[in-house]
Amino acid sequence: MKIFITRRIPQKGIDLLTSAGHDIRIHDSDMPLTAIELIQASQQVDYVLNGGMQKFDAHFFQHCPNLKALSLMSVGYDNVDIPAATRYGIPVSNTPGILSGATADVAFLLMLAVSRKAFFNHKRILHGEWKGFDPTAHLGIELNNKTLGIYGLGRIGFEFARKARAAYNMEIIYYNRSRNEEAERVLGARYVNFDDLLTQSDVLSIHAALTAATAGRFNRDTFTRMKNSAILINTARGRLINESDLTQALQNGQLWGAGLDVTDPEPMDPNNPLLNLENVCVLPHIGSATTETRDNMAIMAASNLIAASRGEQMPQTINKEIYT
Numbered sequence: 001m002k003i004f005i006t007r008r009i010p011q012k013g014i015d016l017l018t019s020a021g022h023d024i025r026i027h028d029s030d031m032p033l034t035a036i037e038l039i040q041a042s043q044q045v046d047y048v049l050n051g052g053m054q055k056f057d058a059h060f061f062q063h064c065p066n067l068k069a070l071s072l073m074s075v076g077y078d079n080v081d082i083p084a085a086t087r088y089g090i091p092v093s094n095t096p097g098i099l100s101g102a103t104a105d106v107a108f109l110l111m112l113a114v115s116r117k118a119f120f121n122h123k124r125i126l127h128g129e130w131k132g133f134d135p136t137a138h139l140g141i142e143l144n145n146k147t148l149g150i151y152g153l154g155r156i157g158f159e160f161a162r163k164a165r166a167a168y169n170m171e172i173i174y175y176n177r178s179r180n181e182e183a184e185r186v187l188g189a190r191y192v193n194f195d196d197l198l199t200q201s202d203v204l205s206i207h208a209a210l211t212a213a214t215a216g217r218f219n220r221d222t223f224t225r226m227k228n229s230a231i232l233i234n235t236a237r238g239r240l241i242n243e244s245d246l247t248q249a250l251q252n253g254q255l256w257g258a259g260l261d262v263t264d265p266e267p268m269d270p271n272n273p274l275l276n277l278e279n280v281c282v283l284p285h286i287g288s289a290t291t292e293t294r295d296n297m298a299i300m301a302a303s304n305l306i307a308a309s310r311g312e313q314m315p316q317t318i319n320k321e322i323y324t
């Protein structure tokens, strides 16, 4: 079968596909494909494996009538119009579970880095501003026994909460569409309404999927209800936050700090004012970027397509109703 891979993925995934006898073409470039290039390349193959952040909309599915399946090397699928894929009979799979630990590590890293102004202090050294020991300058805040609020407590939120509880004995509160009984039992997590999440969290970490309902959920209004001493962490998707409202809230002292692994847009403009704020740490969407996790993601994405090529259901299919 012919497979188009939209961006170079770890070799382990490629080896799996070639050893299964598939004919592979890779878009081996830093430049994302245009919508037309993506359609043209996908029209010539049976399967597509998305290794980047390409968008797959209704227009794409309409113009690729021979496509048999789409496999994403990501857990998030906000870049795919799933209802359209279903309408055109295309199963779509993702890579859930295996990146939870690595992504939770980045949330933890950002929480700690923001609380101690780590990136800012690193820049001070680079700019020759480390003049000596100053007992009152650029002080951080401690995390011990503070309250961690999780917006969207799924696998990644659970991992982060587990680490924060073990390291700092943080009290865990969470807001979800449904109760997470395991988190309540194992971590003593407390289910709260959205307003209580905002008003009670010392650190509020976003782990929800980006949907029409969650886009812009964190904005001027929500920031005014949060503690002035609060830290906001986002390792989910940039568009959950209204970034200019966040900038203002940080500049006005309405929020204490923010740690972002995802921004809106990506890549972030290097002149973005957030990058110069003392209490802000930004990373370039590296949540899953470890060798182990990316290897596992590539293997899972490839395995999904191999199952599809054998006429089986892809194990991690998102639009499962397609098989009924």
Ligand code: DGY
Residues within 6 Å of the ligand: 073, 074, 075, 076, 077, 099, 236, 287, 288
């Ligand atoms: C994911 O898997 O969704 C990561 O954010 C990378 O896109």
